[in-house]
Amino acid sequence: MTLIDLFLQTMETTLPVFAMVFIGLGLRRIGWIDNAFVNTASALVFKATLPTLVFLSIIRADLDTAFNPGLLAFYLGATLASFAITWLWARWRVVREDRGVYVQGAFRGNCGIVGLALAANLYGDFGLSAGGILLGLVIISYNILSVIVLVAYQPGQTTDWTKIFHDIIRNPLILAVFVAIPFAALDISLPGWVMTSGDYFASLTLPLALLCIGATVSLSAIRSDSKTALGSSLFKMVILPALCTAAAWLAGFRGSELGLMFLFFASPTAAASFVMVKALGGNDRLAANIIALTTLLASITVTLGVFVLRSTGLI
Numbered sequence: 078m079t080l081i082d083l084f085l086q087t088m089e090t091t092l093p094v095f096a097m098v099f100i101g102l103g104l105r106r107i108g109w110i111d112n113a114f115v116n117t118a119s120a121l122v123f124k125a126t127l128p129t130l131v132f133l134s135i136i137r138a139d140l141d142t143a144f145n146p147g148l149l150a151f152y153l154g155a156t157l158a159s160f161a162i163t164w165l166w167a168r169w170r171v172v173r174e175d176r177g178v179y180v181q182g183a184f185r186g187n188c189g190i191v192g193l194a195l196a197a198n199l200y201g202d203f204g205l206s207a208g209g210i211l212l213g214l215v216i217i218s219y220n221i222l223s224v225i226v227l228v229a230y231q232p233g234q235t236t237d238w239t240k241i242f243h244d245i246i247r248n249p250l251i252l253a254v255f256v257a258i259p260f261a262a263l264d265i266s267l268p269g270w271v272m273t274s275g276d277y278f279a280s281l282t283l284p285l286a287l288l289c290i291g292a293t294v295s296l297s298a299i300r301s302d303s304k305t306a307l308g309s310s311l312f313k314m315v316i317l318p319a320l321c322t323a324a325a326w327l328a329g330f331r332g333s334e335l336g337l338m339f340l341f342f343a344s345p346t347a348a349a350s351f352v353m354v355k356a357l358g359g360n361d362r363l364a365a366n367i368i369a370l371t372t373l374l375a376s377i378t379v380t381l382g383v384f385v386l387r388s389t390g391l392i
Contacts, residue, residue: 080388083384083387083388084384086387087380087383087384087387088380090195090198090199090383091195091198091376091379091380091383092376092380093198094191094194094195094198094283094287095375095376095379097283097284097287097288097291098287098288098290098291098294098372098376099291099376100288100291101287101288101289101290101291101292101294102291102292102294103291104288104291104292105291105292105293110288110292114292115289115292115293118285118286118288118289119286119289119348121281121285122190122281122282122285122286122289123249123250124249125249125278126278126279126281126282126285127189127190127249127250127253127282127286128249128250128252128253129253129275129278129279129282130193130205130209130279130282130283131193131205131209131212131250131253131254131257132253132254132256132257132275133257133272133275133276133279134202134205134206134208134209135206135209135210135253135254135257135258135260135261136257136260136261136265136267137202137206137261138202138203138205138206138207138261140258140261140262142203142207143203143206143207143210143261144207144210144258145207145334148207148211148330148334148337148338149210149211149214151325151328151330151338152211152214152215152338152341153214153218155321155324155325155338155342156184156215156218156219156222157218157222158321158324159183159184159317159320159321160180160184160222160226162317162320163179163180163183163184163312163317164176164180164226166312167179167180170308171305171308172305173230174230174359174360175230175305175360175363176226176229176230177226177227177228177229177230177231177354177359178227178309178354178359178360178363178364178367179305179308179309179363179367180226180309181222181223181226181227181350181353181354181364182306182309182310182313182346182350182363182364182367182368182371183309183310183312183313183317183346183367184219184222184312184313184317185219185222185223185346185347185349185350186215186219186313186341186342186343186344186345186346186347187290187344187345187346187347187348187372188208188211188212188215188341188344188347189212189215189216189250189347190283190286190287190290191287191290191344191345191375192208192212192340192341192344193205193208193209193212193283194283194286194287195340195344195379196208196337196340196341197283199336199340199383200333200336200337203333204333204337207333207334207337208337208340208341209253209254209257210254210258211337211341212250212254213250213251213254213255215341216245216248216250216251217245217251219347220244220245221245223350223353224353227353227354227357227359228357230359231357231358231359290348290372291372293348293368294368294369294372294373295365295369296369303363303366305363306363306366306367306370307370309346309367310346310367310370310371310374313345313346313367313371314343314345314371314374314375314378315378317342318339318342318343318378318382321338321342322335322338322339322342322343322382322386325338325339326391331391331392332391332392333392335386335391335392336383336386336392339382339383339386339392340379340383343375343378343379343382344375344379345368345371345372345374345375346367346368346371346372347368348368350364350367350368351364351365351368
């Protein structure tokens, strides 16, 4: 296979995901979808269709393959290292009031939608099942670390760990993972009609979620601001994915495991980061700019990253 053929094959994996994002952007600009649609659809995805997708993918999985403690431990370590590196850099280069937003934007990826969609396109059922289990760890670690860094730079804010704990244990995605694992471990099968209906419902997840991501991207917000947003975006989309993926390779990860981690490392900043910044009284415009920039950059950086890893035979 020539490099051109390999690049075209890579584009067939990544472009369908990002095409849906840009379609969402276009539909919003021509007025076919609005805030009410985005809010309702996002809630449906988060509370129902995405947990269903994760649940079904895990109960169909071979847990010996999908549940990998070494991969989970490495990803947690890489997340903590990324968090520390970005915070140290922000203390040197970013004004105090924007540091928390900068750091969160640089390490908190949209693994639940973009990462999982890319994993599904690249690795099928393995990508969904292993990605779903990894997602449980991602949700817990990202939420805790985000609160820590945002509260550190927001005067008058305190950390309510009880609320954080309750939010985490009630998160529909985490609940889906914990409910699905016993089904998979005990090889419990559901009736055929339940599985088929579940598949119909779960199939709404990725296109609907990606449309909503595109509809929330604001090009005018990007034009209005700023070197800080660009710096955080480059950390998120270029520097940290390269460092973390190189570290994973040095640690001995290869093939689908390395590819899955790269896709999660290289996911654009999560839209939930804007909600958290808004709730804590931070610079929400900066948060929105980072989300928009990383989402637009992802179509280039993820495609190139997958191409390089494939062409070198690492995944």
